[in-house]
Amino acid sequence: MIFSAIHTIHKRFEHWIFNAYSTNVNQLGLYRILFASAIIFLIGIPQYNVKIAAFPAGVFNPPPFFSFFFSDIPPLWYFQWTDGLICLGFLFVLLGLFTRSAGVITALLIIINNGFIFSTGKIDHSFLVWFTLFILSFSGWGNAFSIDSIIQRKAHNRTNNWIISLLSLSIGFSFFTAGMIKFLSGWLSLSDSMLRAFYLRNFYIQQKQDYLAPYFENFTFQPFWELGDWFTIIFEVGFLLVVFIPALFRFYTLLALFFHGFVLLMMNIGFDTFIPMYLLFWIPLIDTSRAQKTFEAWIKNKKKIIGIVILLVGVYGINWWLKDVASLPLSDLLIFTGLLGSLFILFIRPQLIFREVNKPDEVKIIMFDGVCNLCNGFVQFVIQRDKQAIFKFKPLQDSTSDDTDLQSIILVKDGEHLNKSKAFLEIIRNLHGFWPYLYLTIIIPRPIRDAVYIFVANNRYKWFGKRDTCMIPTKELKDRFL
Secondary structure, three states: OHHHHHHHHHHHHHHHHHHOOOOOHHHHHHHHHHHHHHHHHHHOOOOOHHHHHOOOOOOOOOOHHHHOOOOOOOOHHHHHHHHHHHHHHHHHHHHOOOHHHHHHHHHHHHHHHHHHHHOOOOOOOOHHHHHHHHHHOOOOOOOOOOHHHHHHOOOOOOOOOHHHHHHHHHHHHHHHHHHHHHHHOOOOOOOOOHHHHHHHHHHHHOOOOOOOHHHHOOOOOHHHHHHHHHHHHHHHHHHHHOOOOHHHHHHHHHHHHHHHHHHHHHHOOOOOOHHHHHHOOOHHHOOOHHHHHHHHHHHOOHHHHHHHHHHHHHHHHHHHHOOOOOOOOHHHHHHHHHHHHHHHHHHOOOHHHHOOOOOOOOOEEEEEOOOEHHHHHHHHHHHHHOOOOOEEEEEHHHOOOOOOOOOOEEEEEOOEEEEHHHHHHHHHOOOOOOHHHHHHHHHOOHHHHHHHHHHHHHOHHHHHOEOOOOOOOOOOOHHHEO
16 A cells, blocks of 8 residues: 555656646747846846955855865956856857857856855855756757757757756745744744844845835834734745645746735845746746747748847847946846736736646536536536636536536546546636636645535535526527537
């Protein structure tokens, strides 16, 4: 029995790591362009020669592993050269030229140079985004919308989706550890608010007093600050729990965008490097067929391709020269855009969060008890909120299924028959309005969900009554009934 359980867990993990975050080569290629563009034009390419020059001698205190390779900070010319290579590397990643090598070398240079910065006592949260650059260099994101794909003249449609699953696990674990440290250090103490203390430290000691920060200086409503403590811990610890459910992970990335935006407004702390990373988990929802057709038309015209490359290089150069005189904080603008985008999706288009990645508009069949008032009411409920008409309906009385006398709702999807709470949640996630949020209950263990479903199903006639005959669809709905 133990071996059977281990085998089941292994199969589920294997399915998750290779299939949970499925993307095609065009989606990854598009993401590569968006990722590099965000770093280059909005966040800013990291530069180290100025930072290192500002550090006084004798402050180098590396961690044990780092000290095996470096006993002191390299000379300034090293950082000047690596800064140039990093800039060139990002340009190559943007254009898709020697994409894998450029991404790996650029990421390693940034990680190593960050190690010197961290060895002086200054640590930030940017490691994950450079790890993203490194690991996605092996995903196949250079096989589309790239110079590499033009030069090779050979279609490479294979993508390593397990890399995205691994990245999601890394993000979840990073947030989880951050939340656990806060939890163990007493953030949930009811006597004092750690969020309030953290805010006051930033406001008075570090003089972070922009945006909405001054409005919170004298705001002493204790429940607000306590709620902030609890939300921070639950949000950060919960990130790891939703890694294995892609739709819930997307939901958490929206909470993260809201969280980062609010932190910037209140504490003037920017987590701008995280935003391009979150975008990766929304890319599978984007239809890239039009972009692919446009790119194929471009590559037939060599002059146009050369012109586009020259234009991109020119824009890149102008951006580089103007980086020190830009008056608009573009990285903050990126965070605010993420904040507004998260609010729009959370409150206006929540169905995008829970939308299926694979075959989202494929017709699905709902088999229901035709004489059950509750089931008929649910069918009408679904029809009113199924804007894409992806569901068709069939009374169980017309079916030869063995489950007809046991279940009130069965969903036929991809040739698979889903029942009980699983069928209900798969249906509800595709509806419009706020109803898809019920899909969040998928985190509840299925035996508990099914027990509630069975209890209601067994009492549906008693509570809601039944008809003598199956419902007859109207002329407008006749095509949706089988």
